Amino acid sequence: MLKKEWENHPNNFKMISKRIPQYNAKQIRQRWKNHLDPNLCHDPLDEAEKSFIIQWVKANQTTPNATIHWKDLISAMKNRFGKLRSENKIKNFWYPKQRSLKPENRIEQEIQQEVDYERTEYDDRNDITSLQLSYESLLLPILSYT
Numbered sequence: 001m002l003k004k005e006w007e008n009h010p011n012n013f014k015m016i017s018k019r020i021p022q023y024n025a026k027q028i029r030q031r032w033k034n035h036l037d038p039n040l041c042h043d044p045l046d047e048a049e050k051s052f053i054i055q056w057v058k059a060n061q062t063t064p065n066a067t068i069h070w071k072d073l074i075s076a077m078k079n080r081f082g083k084l085r086s087e088n089k090i091k092n093f094w095y096p097k098q099r100s101l102k103p104e105n106r107i108e109q110e111i112q113q114e115v116d117y118e119r120t121e122y123d124d125r126n127d128i129t130s131l132q133l134s135y136e137s138l139l140l141p142i143l144s145y146t
Helices: 003-008 012-021 025-036 046-060 070-081 086-102 102-123 125-145
Strands: none
Touching: 012 070, 025 086, 046 070, 046 086, 070 086
């Protein structure tokens, strides 16, 4: 039913929602974008696509908590592989992969990224060493007092 409405009113989700009142425009749009669009490839992601997603996110995500621009990734994948993938399919690959990382590995990854950031902030290693020495010099009087 939605496909017939789409043929008569392409990209007009509000008009379609008036014809199908049990769903709002946003629900209809999401259903179309993730399931019904005839241009979508519903096949499972192959290894090359999975590898591309991982490499693309690493190259385009500046910090661990930075936003991933999924629409840009979808466009890059379509250009590279000639297949239109839904945002849901890509996210359903990405997020479980991140959750499967052991918590220690996630922490190590975040620490490493922070260290890399600090190295770019403090190119002069003497500054970092002097900070460590001053911290240790603060601890010594406290420890000797007790």
